[in-house]
Amino acid sequence: MQTIILLFQCEDQKGIVAKVSDFIFKHEGNIVTADQYSTDPEGGHFFLRIEFFIDETQHHKASLEAAFRPVAASFKAEWHMYYKREKLRMGIFVSKPDHCLVDFLYLWKSGELAVDIPFVVSTVPDHKAIVELHTIPFHHIAATKDDRKEAELLALASGQSDFLVFARYMLIMSKKFLRAYGKDIINIHHSFLPSFKGVDPYRQAFERGVKVIGATAHFVTETLDEGPIMSQMVESVSHKDSVEDLMRKGKNLEKRALAQAVHSYIDHRIIKYKNKTIVF
Amino acid sequence: MQTIILLFQCEDQKGIVAKVSDFIFKHEGNIVTADQYSTDPEGGHFFLRIEFFIDETQHHKASLEAAFRPVAASFKAEWHMYYKREKLRMGIFVSKPDHCLVDFLYLWKSGELAVDIPFVVSTVPDHKAIVELHTIPFHHIAATKDDRKEAELLALASGQSDFLVFARYMLIMSKKFLRAYGKDIINIHHSFLPSFKGVDPYRQAFERGVKVIGATAHFVTETLDEGPIMSQMVESVSHKDSVEDLMRKGKNLEKRALAQAVHSYIDHRIIKYKNKTIVF
Amino acid sequence: MQTIILLFQCEDQKGIVAKVSDFIFKHEGNIVTADQYSTDPEGGHFFLRIEFFIDETQHHKASLEAAFRPVAASFKAEWHMYYKREKLRMGIFVSKPDHCLVDFLYLWKSGELAVDIPFVVSTVPDHKAIVELHTIPFHHIAATKDDRKEAELLALASGQSDFLVFARYMLIMSKKFLRAYGKDIINIHHSFLPSFKGVDPYRQAFERGVKVIGATAHFVTETLDEGPIMSQMVESVSHKDSVEDLMRKGKNLEKRALAQAVHSYIDHRIIKYKNKTIVF
């Protein structure tokens, strides 16, 4: 038995769930979970995620996909099927702050994060020991603001990763890099977006005197800190908290927001739509 | 166009979603939301809630139900269809503390709580003015621990309500009352169940020195404070909080937990199963 | 026995707590709570709030103040003493949305909000019945964007209130009004400031696709939505939430953030400092 995840989107219309679930039934699949969303039930855009298991010896994914093609075509749908067992390859970019990195290493080692990690690359050499303890290749590429070493990074990332996580990576990558990489990149921004974009958000939050701080995981787009938001975490603060206190509290938020976003992403629960996300 | 909510449960088996959604499609319905849950996809109990809209001039609920009967029977399912527009009649029982009552009156008046309120009954006369300001009948039935006046309460409640809310009703009703009423009763208990059952839970919480307090909305059963939990709300407290502070903070939790439970209930989102709830 | 609250601020220096507490001790006062904060213990600005009780028959506030004057002067401090029993007079301005108003009326009636409410004034007549049920004078002043009727409002507010609460008051008052009123005004903004200033913040939040919404209580200043933040409340949202859902969820946040701010304010727990607040 294999679990397959179907992501499916098209213009909303009658009969989608009926046809799709009938297809699964006819192939002797059993639906485990199904989630749907329509931007407007009377003529909006429709999104569907179905997780079902199926006897692989009878129905291989390739043949299933072939059989599903005409069904999807009848709705003019975009769709994709994933084997749940097939792990995505997640490349990690990290600067000096290592709290998100250490969290990922722990989650990965304990079996909670079902990805392969082909590499960790950092602007600093500091994380070598902890990364290699987990038998993950570590690369030190001393990129700086003035020399972002994008070619080198691209050579590392493009072949061997399905998506990237900027787990507190302090350099802003060029449009050229983003287009050349071409796959999803998940970033953690250390503020409650859209408040406090750009540099030193905890100082900005301190100056404004907010009573709650946040962290935001989002897809990287060509406009800084403007990509679709995947998850946000918040925590109360007070006048007693210095900028350093905000940074320390924020580390927890960053870890949790980023881990939550990545978990949803690798489970194929996140769909980008315009500049927003559907998170099933 | 009318929105219908279908609740459906049976033993888990293949093809349920396919058959049910096909039925809706064939009657030209459009699924707005669908939620499903199985206690175990390989042979557990299966629950389904589908909200769909349909042209009532073509397919009246009665004829729809008749047509659906054989579909459901083929799965040996229990099921029910509700018109979303049909409001449930919610009777309110309340003792002296009025925070939940006032909240309900506000929600109802502002159109956020889609119920009819046929009556509010209280052990004290205090709430008469505010209830009647909302043009809702108010009854003062001076029940006490020693004379719970259950016959009188039953006469009031049984005919004209679809369910009851004990919005801080301090008397424990007898099994006889519960059986005679026979419909759902929602209670708010002012602790984080299963901690601190019974009387004076805030004092119990204070004595134990907990750092978080809670409130629990649950279905009333014949065993005190043991019914299926519908919603729980929590808030941090500290050594500085006196019993009175806990009570004051708790009022907010009680209001919010109870309102959330009632909202889910009247939307037909809550299914009791054994001693637990599925809340879609 | 009377409880007195002392608020005190000056440049940080040695011996402040010693001198002030010695003063209280010598007048046979007993400190109930004391809170202090310094922006920088080595030469910042120092804030102190002490709540103490004292035998009023021996030491009346006026004589206590006279005796304290030289102590405070030795530190070049600003300070104020308040009797806890003396209630502030809180004027309420409200437009059509009444959730904050109804919450205040309930808190006031139940004894949880220790203020006098000399009046409620609204741009609409709708709230007359509920306000008058609480025996509070209600004024309908049909102010609009084009005619804010500030003179009329000022005539109402200035004499008989110690501070104002804009409990969802939709008109922006002129600098002239703010200066003429001259006392504190507390506003609730229906977003997580500094995100989404100005009009229709829930729509702005919806468009941006945030996963957490908020509400912010702040002091009104001459720059819109830029005043010192008093309290903020947040709640998770998802792609499923429409703008209307955000508004509904936000009502709860607004009530709670505003009530918390007002509670702190009337307890003399909030000190404005530059564009921020210390909330003891």
Next chain:
Amino acid sequence: MQTIILLFQCEDQKGIVAKVSDFIFKHEGNIVTADQYSTDPEGGHFFLRIEFFIDETQHHKASLEAAFRPVAASFKAEWHMYYKREKLRMGIFVSKPDHCLVDFLYLWKSGELAVDIPFVVSTVPDHKAIVELHTIPFHHIAATKDDRKEAELLALASGQSDFLVFARYMLIMSKKFLRAYGKDIINIHHSFLPSFKGVDPYRQAFERGVKVIGATAHFVTETLDEGPIMSQMVESVSHKDSVEDLMRKGKNLEKRALAQAVHSYIDHRIIKYKNKTIVF
């Protein structure tokens, strides 16, 4: 300049803060933060924590203590002075689950947890590599339910630790061990106490169908899971969460509740009083 923390408790009476702060002033100390609490301002028990800095070349702690003794004696107070720079030695006991351990190692390495960690001891050898990577001695003592190897553990712990943390240590230590060790032991219990004491609390929570789970850090006493509560963390769950989901979500709560308790403890912010805690 050195920062000293004074913890002080006695029967509540007039003049305590005055005398104590005057003492600090006379020794040219500057109070950074002061917190006080009384179980009842009219005759309860009084607790004080003052953090102040002082010129150590003028006033060494030993001489300061000698000078303070008569002041404290005049109030019949219990008290203690700590140098902030002096790190406590925290011994870690851990069974197989390593999420709290890994979190502590990270916090310690990053400088956020100002303790020395003289050893980590585990019933299993699994954690050796990660502990030793942090240059902390690791001991594998294969204690079991039937042979808890308390003598060996005591020999390890008693000399070289100031307190112990049971960072998910699955064995229940005997009264004999607790008495022989004689210092504080902090435990993390994986439920929202007092709910679900004893074994397998997540299963208990699952069976009861709660909608919020929790974790509780508390001092170990001779009665299982009954010691003074230091901190509690909670998170929402739903019918969809299996026992395994609760365990996974709970790991985050356990880490955070335990880290918070330890942070407060090593800052000398926690005072045990009867079976409760004051957490300044």
